[in-house]
Amino acid sequence: MREPIRTLGVIGTGVIGAGWAARALANGLDVLAWDPAADWQAGLQAAIDNAWPALASLGLSRDAGRERLRFAQSLSDVCAGADFIQESAPERLPLKRDLHARIDAEAPEDVIVASSTSGLLPTDLQSGCRYPGRLVVGHPFNPVYLLPLVEVLGGEHTAAASVDAAMAFYRDLGMHPLKVRTEIEGFLSDRLQEALWRELLHLVNDDVATTEELDEAIVYGPGLRWAFMGTCLSFHMAGGEGGMADFMKQFGPALKLPWTRLEAPELTDELVGKLADGTRRQAAGRSVGELVRLRDECLVAIMQALRRFEIGVGGTLAENEGRRSGEG
Secondary structure, eight states, X not given: OOSSOOEEEEEOOSHHHHHHHHHHHHXXXXXXXXXXXXXXXXXXXXHHHHHHHHHHHHOOOTTOOGGGEEEOSSHHHHHHHOSEEEEOOOSOHHHHHHHHHHHHHHSOTTSEEEEOOSSOOHHHHTTTOXXXXXXXXXXXXXXXXXXXXXXXXXXXXXXXXXXXXXXXXXXXXXXXXXXXXXXXXXXXXXXXXXXXXXXXXXXHHTTSOOHHHHHHHHHTTHHHHHTTTHHHHHHHHHTGGGHHHHHHHHHGGGGGSSOOOOSOOOOOHHHHHHHHHHHHHHHTTOOHHHHHHHHHHHHHHHHHHHHTTTOTHHHHHHHHHHHHHTOO
């Protein structure tokens, strides 16, 4: 695999692709981007400019600079000039499969090609590739330039060395690469989020709660805890000195109670209307751009607070600061 990685190739410059570009630039890499859409350059530049204040608040690499962004004229230009390629095209299997076949045909064999897909299997994506051993999934979370989690997995023909190299690259970008050991649709985090989302849809559909009430049920309680401990460790603590074993003895029988319904309800116009009306009330007249900036500022504050304790994302920040201190 190619080392060192100095230029990240970004193919697809929507929300996710732009997030990858911003993170790479903040960590001192060159970025060579391309998108088939019209006027994509202006949209990408605006997204990076919007992300930069939050990135600066977290701390930039000494080599960071928005001027290191270059606009490629074609897919071929990215393939020829990148040391690592991150594809972030729309989530449609035929489109992505064809796109990866094109990338594979033009990118040098030693360049790792990663997909930002949120649930498609890498085995399917690599089916038309001559060099399937270098294709991996690197699934990030929005906003990519702030959230450190990236799920990394390979397909049936992916070389283990490619997965390891991708994880090392993402770690150098200040991320927390999580290796998904079993190739499964939706991977790990989205499957958990999907279960919570389906239950939420039922509660709104059945007029049990509003979108505001359900968001408050997470934001003011388990959401804060999840930021640094997650579900399993939190439940382990809830078991007292006996840990998870005692927790399961006490609360395990409740799993047989009808507390959740994991099958999603029919997405009727009424249900969609309830969701839209509820979230519109929550926005309280603020634009999406205003909400994005507010979200970023809140995330920065939480991340900086956890940095003091070096736990959860605070540990990731500490590791990245240590890595940057050894640069040059």
